[in-house]
Amino acid sequence: MTVLAKNSAKENDHDLLIAVAAGNRRALEELYLGYHRRLTRFLSRFTPRYENVEEIINDTFMVVWQSAKDFRYASRVSTWIIGIAYRTALKSLRRQKHHNAARSLDDCPEQTTDPTFDTEVQDWLRHGLNQLPVEQRLTLELAYHMGHSLQEIAVITACPVGTVKARMFHAREKLRQYLPASSGGAEDMTVKGQ
Amino acid sequence: MNTIRHGGEARIHEEISALIPWYVNGSIDEVDRQRVETHLPQCARCRDEVMHERGVYQGMNAELGVEYMPAASLKRLQARLDALSAVAPAEALSGPPAAAPRRGVVTWQGVMAASVAVMAVAVSMLAVERWAQSRTRAAPNYYTVTTSPLRAPHEVIRAVFIPTITLIELQAVLDEAGLRIVAGPTEAGVYSLATNSSRPVNASLALLRGHAKVRFAESIQPSVGPGDAP
Numbered sequence: 001m002t003v004l005a006k007n008s009a010k011e012n013d014h015d016l017l018i019a020v021a022a023g024n025r026r027a028l029e030e031l032y033l034g035y036h037r038r039l040t041r042f043l044s045r046f047t048p049r050y051e052n053v054e055e056i057i058n059d060t061f062m063v064v065w066q067s068a069k070d071f072r073y074a075s076r077v078s079t080w081i082i083g084i085a086y087r088t089a090l091k092s093l094r095r096q097k098h099h100n101a102a103r104s105l106d107d108c109p110e111q112t113t114d115p116t117f118d119t120e121v122q123d124w125l126r127h128g129l130n131q132l133p134v135e136q137r138l139t140l141e142l143a144y145h146m147g148h149s150l151q152e153i154a155v156i157t158a159c160p161v162g163t164v165k166a167r168m169f170h171a172r173e174k175l176r177q178y179l180p181a182s183s184g185g186a187e188d189m190t191v192k193g194q
Numbered sequence: 195m196n197t198i199r200h201g202g203e204a205r206i207h208e209e210i211s212a213l214i215p216w217y218v219n220g221s222i223d224e225v226d227r228q229r230v231e232t233h234l235p236q237c238a239r240c241r242d243e244v245m246h247e248r249g250v251y252q253g254m255n256a257e258l259g260v261e262y263m264p265a266a267s268l269k270r271l272q273a274r275l276d277a278l279s280a281v282a283p284a285e286a287l288s289g290p291p292a293a294a295p296r297r298g299v300v301t302w303q304g305v306m307a308a309s310v311a312v313m314a315v316a317v318s319m320l321a322v323e324r325w326a327q328s329r330t331r332a333a334p335n336y337y338t339v340t341t342s343p344l345r346a347p348h349e350v351i352r353a354v355f356i357p358t359i360t361l362i363e364l365q366a367v368l369d370e371a372g373l374r375i376v377a378g379p380t381e382a383g384v385y386s387l388a389t390n391s392s393r394p395v396n397a398s399l400a401l402l403r404g405h406a407k408v409r410f411a412e413s414i415q416p417s418v419g420p421g422d423a424p
Contacts, residue, residue, distance in 0.1 A: 025275065029268060036264035037361065054267040061271055062278075125253040140215075144254040149221035150213075165212045172215070172243075175250060 013077035021068035031081075032061050038146065039085050045141045046089045046134060056092055060085040075155050082146070083156040086138065093134070128178035136171035139164060206233065210240055218247045263361060265379055345414065346377035348388035350395045353402055353411040355385070367405055371398040 013034070019027030036057065043053040063084050071080055129137050135157070142148045142156060154161045210233045216222040217230045234241055351373065355364060368374060372391035379385050389395060395413055402411035 025272075028275075029272075032268055032271065033264055033361070036267075054270075058267060058271045058274065062274060065275060065278075122253050122256055125250065129254075140250070140254065143215050143219050143221075144251045147219050147221060149223075150216050152221075168215050169212060172247070172250075176246070 010076060010078070014073070017064075017068050017071060017077050020065065021071070028061065028065055031064070032057075035078075035081055039082070042082065042138075042141055042146060043085060043089055045129070045137050046093060052092070056085060056089045059088045059092070063088065076152070079148070079152045079155050082142070082148075083158070086156050087158070090134075124178060125175075128175045131178065132171055132174055136167045136174070139167040140171050140175075143168065207237060207240065210234075210237070211243060214240065214243050214247050218244065218251050346386040346388075349376055349386040350389050350415055351387040351399055351402065351411060351413055353385050353387055354383050354409045356407050356409050357383070359407045363407055367402070367407055371401045373398055373402075 013031070016027045016031045016034075020031060039057050039060065040050075040053055043056050046056070047053060060081065064081060067084075071077075075083075129140070132140070139153060139157070142153045143150075148156065150161055150164055153164045157164065159167075210230055213222060213226050213230055217227060222230070230240075234244065355367070359367075368387070368390075371387075372389060372393040373387040374390045375385050376388040377386035387398075389398065395415060399411055399413050402408045
């Protein structure tokens with residue numbers, strides 16, 4: 001996404017949230033449609049079950065609907081919404097006592113079938129990500145898939161910057177352990193990944 | 195002396211190494227980006243880490259290939275919001291709780307007010323029932339071939355898209371045709387579309403009909419002439 005497009009999306013989100021705060025349902029629906037894909041992808045790292053993902057997304061937007069008027073625009077709208085989704089997902093996992101179950105579900109190949117994850121590197125990556133604790137996995141997801149900065153991830157996860165760095169450090173270290181022995185290291189992987 | 199220097203280098207290496215993920219995803223600020231780029235030529239380990247993390251970054255950005263259509267879950271959200279808004283006016287109508295009367299003291303004004311309230315509720319219920327009956331009579335629970343289906347506000351076109359269309363593709367088709375969704379999809383997958391621009395309806399219709407992702411499109415206006423002139 002270009003800087004211009006990013007700024008335009010940011011302004012659009014800002015305008016939509018103001019409308020949501022004024023009780024505009026259409027604005028909420030537009031925001032919902034704009035975030036659905038991103039949140040689906042992000043929340044799939046919590047749980048591979050689409051029903052759970054959908055429930056968390058809808059819970060998130062219920063919070064957005066009820067709290068939009070309290071948002072002070074100290075951070076980007078996207079950071080705020082993804083932060084709500086992150087906390088809603090954690091709460092949902094704790095409530096259902098699925099924290100460990102989610103990980104074990106991730107380990108079931110039939111529930112994580114991904115048609116494009118068919119290359120050696122992607123198989124390795126999927127396997128490696130599934131071995132990480134959920135906080136570390138999501139830190140990687142927020143940085144590498146969603147493109148958030150260190151400071152934004154700290155806001156989303158309501159953690160100090162140091163904690164985010166530590167989670168990222170441990171996630172990277174663990175992922176390295178899952179490098180296929182035959183790959184010959186990172187250089188080889190990068191070539192394959194390109 | 196060497197130990198001190200090596201200690202300093204190790205600390206710098208750790209600091210730079212911790213920044214690499216945000217260097218790779220492009221969100222790092224300018225000052226830190228320059229620090230990383232100054233350090234990289236001097237540090238083979240960090241160069242190796244940058245290459246490794248780029249591989250992870252690219253792997254994590256591979257397309258999932260599966261895209262969920264949000265229409266069904268959006269409908270469930272709308273139902274929850276409807277339920278919420280139905281509760282809110284009811285609470286507003288009941289007003290703030292009145293001060294609790296003293297226990298055991300029942301005044302004649304209280305009895306009269308209670309009687310009036312009961313009668314008002316009964317009359318309201320009777321009126322609602324009569325209204326519901328008249329509605330039922332007005333709208334029979336069947337359709338004939340001459341029954342006109344209900345139209346969504348501003349609806350000008352109805353369309354069915356191929357089942358595998360993604361949200362992005364759907365949005366692109368609508369943008370191109372200058373249309374927006376005002377209702378649907380129905381159980382049969384029919385979307386009601388309204389015009390979003392000054393483009394004539396027949397031009398939007400022709401575009402939809404010529405599109406590979408559109409299975410069916412019809413105008414619901416009585417007649418659509420060139421330029422939509424009345």
